[in-house]
Amino acid sequence: MAVEFGLVLPLLLMIIFVIIEFGHAYNVQISVTHAAREAARTMAITQDWSDAQDAAVASSPSLSPGDIQFPSAPSCVAGAPVEVVLTYPLPGLTGLLPSGINVTGKAAMQCGG
Template sequence: MQKRESERGAVAVEFALILPILVALLLGIMEFGRAYHTQITLTSAAREGARTMAVLNEAPAARQAARAAAVGLAPGVADGQIAISPPACTPGGTVSVVITYDLASMTGFFGPGWQLTGRAAMRCGG
């Protein structure tokens, strides 16, 4: 009987030692998953903005399309975070859309946050 009680205590100590590692691993997975999802959303939004600019040749419409594609981000993407180059699309030319976004960390364990960038380029002439 004495041996079982000491084993039970050893299990509790081992669990107490491994728990912080497991929690840090779980938080890391959550932070990375959120950052990856945000990166994919930004790239998709930049692609929508570039497609709209290539077809319509209207920068305000391209910005609106990019913002609409990134509607799931909180806080959302502002016009100042969307760069369209060149400002007018010539047939046969290439338009580039770059969206920068500051992603705040959920936990703060891995830094205050990151600046993510979504990029897309398309040939003009829709």
């Protein structure tokens, strides 16, 4: 019995760790996409990139504000869409993920609409 448990335990732990990492990565992806959506929405309404960045940070409290990578200020012409693409480095929880993985969130809104 102990031998079988010793053979199966590493596999079960690996499955649990993969589930934890996948859930965390999915949560970060949703948060980054939501931050991009809020930045695009604020930019479309106010045409102020500083306000858009503040809205992105405020809408994603689970992300570290200093790690969100904002692009240069997009232009916002009335009737045209403004697109915001944010990137965020994915931190690993269990040590299974290699470093250097970035999560990208994209959103577009019509300016002045």
